[in-house]
Amino acid sequence: xxxxxSHPQSLRDVxxxxxxxxxxxxxxxxxxxxxxxLKIRERVIAVAPVGCAVxxxxxxxxxxxEAAHGRAxxxxxxxxxxxxxxxxxxxxxxxxxxxxxxxxxxxxxxxGENLTVFFINNAVYGMTGGQMAPTTLLNQKTSTTPxxxxxxxxxxxxxISEMLALLPGVKYIERVSLGSAPDIIKAKKAIKxxxxxxxxxxxxxxxxxLSPCPxxxxxxxxxxxxxxxxxxxxxxxxxxxx
Amino acid sequence: xxxxxxxxxxxxxxxxxxxxxxxxxxxxxxxLNLRGIxxxxxxxxxxxxxxxxxxxxxxxxxxxxxx
Amino acid sequence: xPKILMSGNDAIAxxxxxxxxxxxxxxxxTPQNELTAYMANNMEKRGGVFIQAEAEVxxxxxxxxxxxxxxxxxxSSSSPGIxxxxxxxxxIAGAELPAVIVNVMRGGPGLxxxxxxxxxxxxATRSGGHGDYHCIVLAPSSVQESYDLTYLAFxxxxxxxxxxxxxxxxxxxxxxxxxxxxxQGPKLKAKPWALTGCKGRKANVVKSFYLxxxxxxxxxxxxxxxxxxIAAKEQRWEELFLxxxxxxxxxxxxxxRIARAALKVLRGKGKRxxxxxxxxxxxxxxxxxxxxxxxxxxxxxxxxxxLEDVQLxxxxxxxxxxxxxxxxxxxxxxxxxxxxxxxxNG
Numbered sequence: 001x002x003x004x005x006s007h008p009q010s011l012r013d014v015x016x017x018x019x020x021x022x023x024x025x026x027x028x029x030x031x032x033x034x035x036x037x038l039k040i041r042e043r044v045i046a047v048a049p050v051g052c053a054v055x056x057x058x059x060x061x062x063x064x065x066e067a068a069h070g071r072a073x074x075x076x077x078x079x080x081x082x083x084x085x086x087x088x089x090x091x092x093x094x095x096x097x098x099x100x101x102x103x104x105x106x107x108x109x110x111x112g113e114n115l116t117v118f119f120i121n122n123a124v125y126g127m128t129g130g131q132m133a134p135t136t137l138l139n140q141k142t143s144t145t146p147x148x149x150x151x152x153x154x155x156x157x158x159x160i161s162e163m164l165a166l167l168p169g170v171k172y173i174e175r176v177s178l179g180s181a182p183d184i185i186k187a188k189k190a191i192k193x194x195x196x197x198x199x200x201x202x203x204x205x206x207x208x209x210l211s212p213c214p215x216x217x218x219x220x221x222x223x224x225x226x227x228x229x230x231x232x233x234x235x236x237x238x239x240x241x242x
Numbered sequence: 243x244x245x246x247x248x249x250x251x252x253x254x255x256x257x258x259x260x261x262x263x264x265x266x267x268x269x270x271x272x273x274l275n276l277r278g279i280x281x282x283x284x285x286x287x288x289x290x291x292x293x294x295x296x297x298x299x300x301x302x303x304x305x306x307x308x309x
Numbered sequence: 310x311p312k313i314l315m316s317g318n319d320a321i322a323x324x325x326x327x328x329x330x331x332x333x334x335x336x337x338x339t340p341q342n343e344l345t346a347y348m349a350n351n352m353e354k355r356g357g358v359f360i361q362a363e364a365e366v367x368x369x370x371x372x373x374x375x376x377x378x379x380x381x382x383x384x385s386s387s388s389p390g391i392x393x394x395x396x397x398x399x400x401i402a403g404a405e406l407p408a409v410i411v412n413v414m415r416g417g418p419g420l421x422x423x424x425x426x427x428x429x430x431x432x433a434t435r436s437g438g439h440g441d442y443h444c445i446v447l448a449p450s451s452v453q454e455s456y457d458l459t460y461l462a463f464x465x466x467x468x469x470x471x472x473x474x475x476x477x478x479x480x481x482x483x484x485x486x487x488x489x490x491x492x493q494g495p496k497l498k499a500k501p502w503a504l505t506g507c508k509g510r511k512a513n514v515v516k517s518f519y520l521x522x523x524x525x526x527x528x529x530x531x532x533x534x535x536x537x538x539i540a541a542k543e544q545r546w547e548e549l550f551l552x553x554x555x556x557x558x559x560x561x562x563x564x565x566r567i568a569r570a571a572l573k574v575l576r577g578k579g580k581r582x583x584x585x586x587x588x589x590x591x592x593x594x595x596x597x598x599x600x601x602x603x604x605x606x607x608x609x610x611x612x613x614x615x616l617e618d619v620q621l622x623x624x625x626x627x628x629x630x631x632x633x634x635x636x637x638x639x640x641x642x643x644x645x646x647x648x649x650x651x652x653x654n655g
Contacts (some may be wrong), residue, residue, distance in 0.1 A: 001245075005297035005307035016302065020279075021256035025301035042508035045378070057514040063504040065377045066516035071370035074362070078374030078382070079504065081358045082332055086378075086506050104370070107363035181262055181634050214256075221256035223267045 008032040010041045014063050021221025023178045023211030024053050027120055030184070031091070032060060034192045040201070043087045047076045051093035051103070052126040070101025073117070080115045087198055089116040095125045098160040099135040105160065109204050112169025116194045117206040119161070122213040123232060130216030133170065134158040137235050154229035157235055161208045165242040171203035173241040177210040179228030183238070210236055244292030246284050249304040253281030259296035259305060265289040268296055312487035314629075317455040320488050321411055322347035323474060324459030326381050329495025330409070332359040332375035332382040336370040338390045339423045341413035345385065365390040366429025369397030369410070376406040376517040379503030381463050381495070385411035387479070388429050389420060398439030398472055403517025403528070407466035409459065410444070411475040413482040416636050419604045424637030425480035425563055430614035433474050434591040438639050441529055445473040445543065446590040448561045452486035458588070465543065467498055469535055476590060478610065480563040480639075481586060496591035539592055546594035547586040550576070551602075556649055559609040559619055561587045564640070568608050571645035582649060593618045602627055608640050609633040628652075 010032035018024045035041050041062050050069035057064035066217040067075040072090040080088040094241060097105050097119050108115075124142055131144040135157050140149035149157075161173050172194060176187035187209055194205035210232050212224035219227055220222040246268075253275060259282055260268050260289035267290045271283035281304075284290070315323065320342045325333070333352055335345040345361070352359035358375070362368035368384045375382035388393065391412045401408050414429050416422040433446045445465050449455040455477060462473040504513055519525040549572065551557065560568035565586040574583045585597045598619070605627055608617045616631050623629060632640050632648045 001308045003306060004292060004309045005294045005305070007303055007306065011303060015252050018301065020254035020301075021258060022301055026299070026302065029301075029303050043506045045504045045506065047374070054518060055520070057512075057516065061507075061512050063507050063513050064516075065374065065504055065514070066400075066404065066518055067373070068370060068396055071366065071373075071397070073368040074370035075374035075377070077360070078332060078334065078358075078371040078380075079378040081360065082375045082378040082380040083505065086504075103363055104367050107367065181298050184298055220263045221258050225258070225261075 007034045010035040010061050012059055014059065016059055017055070018052065019215040021212055021214040021224060023122060023213070024210065026178050027118065027182065027209055028056060028059050029213060030188045030191055031118060034188060034195055035062065038192070038195060040087045040195070040199070043085070045079050045083070045086050045088050045149040047072045047079070047088070047090045049090070049092055049096045051096050053093065053120070054089055054127070057092055070096050071104055072096060072101065073104040076115050077108050077111070077113050080113060087195060089118060089195070091118045092120065094121045094123065094133040098158050106164070110166045110167050110169045112203045114198055114201055114203050116198050118191065119206055119208040120211045121208050121236065122211045124213050124216045125215055126213050137232065155240065159236065161206065161241050164206065169204055170206070170207040170242060172197055173208070175208040175210070175236055175238050175241060177228050177233055177238055178212065179210060179225045179233070243287050244307070244309045245287050246290060246296060246308070247306050248282060248284055250281040250283070252304045254302055255279045255281055256301060257295040258299045258301065262295040262299050264293065264295070265291060271274045272296065284297050310489050310491070312489050314485050315452055315488045316343055316483060316485045317449070317452050317477060318343035318482040319347045319415065320452045320456040321385070321459045321477070322351070324456035325409065325463065326351055326357070327352050327490065327494070328381065328460045328463035329493045329497050330374070330381045330383050332380040333357065334360040334362045334371035334384050336362050336365045336368050336386065336390060338387045340415060340482050341385050341387045341411065341621055343482070344411065344413070366397065367517065369394035372408045373397055373401055373404070376401065376408045377404070377504050379500045379505060381467070383409040383411065385413065387413045387415045388417050388426070391416060391429060391432070395438035395591055397492035398444065399436070399440050399442065400517050401440035401472045402444065403440060404515050405470040406515065407470050408472045409462045409466055409475065410472060411477065413480040414476065420574060422637050423479060425478040425639065426635060427478060427562060427564060427610035428614065428635050429476070430590065430611060433476050434593070434618070442532060443591055445469070445471060445539060446476050447473065448476045448588060448590050449481060450562050450565045450586065452484065452488050455481065456488055457491065464496055469539055471535065476562065478563050535631060537557060543589055544592050544594040545588035546597040547588060548584065548597055550581070550583035551600055553581045554602065555581040555585045556604045556606055557585055557602050558606050558608060559585045559615070561590060561615065564608055564610050567640065568640055568645060571642045571649070574642065575649055576645055587615070590615070593622065595622045598622045604628050604630070606630045606632060606648060606652065608645060610639055611635045
């Protein structure tokens, strides 16, 4: 009997601190699987900034750097420039990439840095207790939008992937979902493409993953996946953006 | 005959595997694990077709599949 | 050895390159722009990386990344920009990364002005950002020293895995003096902790985040031990006429040049005046104050920041007077002479 699905080498065999049904564990695993398949574990340097995934370095078994909140792409830019032979990626949440770090995001993309960005969009700040994120949907309740996000006072869900796609330095952007088994297979393909792009020197590549946060959505893990498919993916349409 | 193994102490009981298994071969284990929650368990070797959807969707990398 | 004419800002840049600095990120701000331009002109030609960052905050975090990847890395700015970098410096200290940060000080608070100032002494010598940490702080007083101390700053930063600050000011940065390129290439050391890809070893992690019970206290105790060692070994200062001095002037950086000119005039008139010029501001050169002296005059381009370190060092053993101006004002030679004459026989 053959093992057809086993633990990737690039993922340590430990329990994560993530809540039940959280998409981070899934995204970590998909990235680890791709790193194994591409045989780049010994070349990878990952950057995990502040957010729920700040201790991703406890889970991935390759070189990792912390980054201050919002600064992952500044840190990653420097690492890649200093060590162009390494494979450098950031793993950023919506608050990190599209609020406090918007400046770093736009300018790293505009410089066309040859690195890879994994952008976890779960429409909420998880680590700090479920506050409104730049990607929070209209009418979505969070601890700082108790009556639901209101466009008049809190603006609209920020579609940063579409914004970045306007920049000539950006070579590949795809929005995927972790909301169903077929979508997860597509997500993995996108992750692979974004890393292969870097290996081939193509340039700035970003994969946005719509990812469940059952705890701060107030839904069960299964309901969360359904919410991604039926609600979130309507606001953030899936597919190759550039 | 295909089968899966579940690392029951890593399982957080999110039940996503249960929701995707086309054969109903994964069920809740009434016995608490080390986390103090009810993990899932593999029900019968007869039903599993080795599709690996459970392993694909598991956020905690608890499942390995044999075929 | 031939001499070349250089500005203080250029000398810092050249000192960095001679020290093996292979990564520089900066953002435009006066009065340090020549330094950034020098790096733009030279880094790539000489095998390094130059990035004009989108912000001061990005620049310091780029330095974090470059240093984490094993490079000797530097950023430079002036006072308001250095305020913006403080969070990043705290992370660098917490992650025990070596880095060099240049502050060509200007007037504050706020946007202030672009006149020379020494009003960032507290920010540099205390933990400028959050947390219990120190940066090594070196204060040049000439173009030659701008070059030499930058070279030294890289070696100290690597040795102690800690951020080092070059604390200059607009006057020093802009003025030109002859410079001897006295150094002979970088003294690089192996960095087994750096992020290079985990080939043939366990994965490395660069971080400042410690959630486990007692873990952060452990890191802090380790840092404090390091700071004690630095405080013991790395005090630097210059002293003049301490043997017979009745009044000891204490001044650093540009201010010490004016103090020195006043001292020359006063000694010419038979006044027994000496000078202590701190070169390391952190660690503060307490050893320089070991001899029993009764009168000190601290002179700063601030309203009394280093003054507190002098007072702490002396612990009430001597009378400490102060002369300072800020916001673009610089105590003049005449003001110093007047003040010394007033306290000399008092």
